[in-house]
Amino acid sequence: MDPGIVRAAFNQACAMDFGPGCENSLKMATRQTDFVHANPPDDELPIVIRGSKGPIIEMDTTELYSLACDRGWTAYCTGPMVNM
Numbered sequence: 163m164d165p166g167i168v169r170a171a172f173n174q175a176c177a178m179d180f181g182p183g184c185e186n187s188l189k190m191a192t193r194q195t196d197f198v199h200a201n202p203p204d205d206e207l208p209i210v211i212r213g214s215k216g217p218i219i220e221m222d223t224t225e226l227y228s229l230a231c232d233r234g235w236t237a238y239c240t241g242p243m244v245n246m
Contacts, residue, residue, distance in 0.1 A: 165190070201237050211235065
């Protein structure tokens with residue numbers, strides 16, 4: 163993959179306040195390759211899991227997690243975290 167494209171994607175993620183994008187942008191600048199990963203924020207989940215499968219009508223967080231799990235996003239199979 164073209165390093166310029168990867169760097170641009172990390173910079174865009176950072177500009178959107180996605181912390182791992184900022185971390186990975188810095189890692190690229192210092193020639194590190196141990197990139198960090200994170201799940202998308204819950205409010206972006208409908209966009210991410212939609213893919214080419216049409217609109218997502220589920221809006222409840224629990225339903226979205228279930229749909230994401232069904233579509234292979236195993237990190238969502240345990241359900242949403244509850245903030246206390």
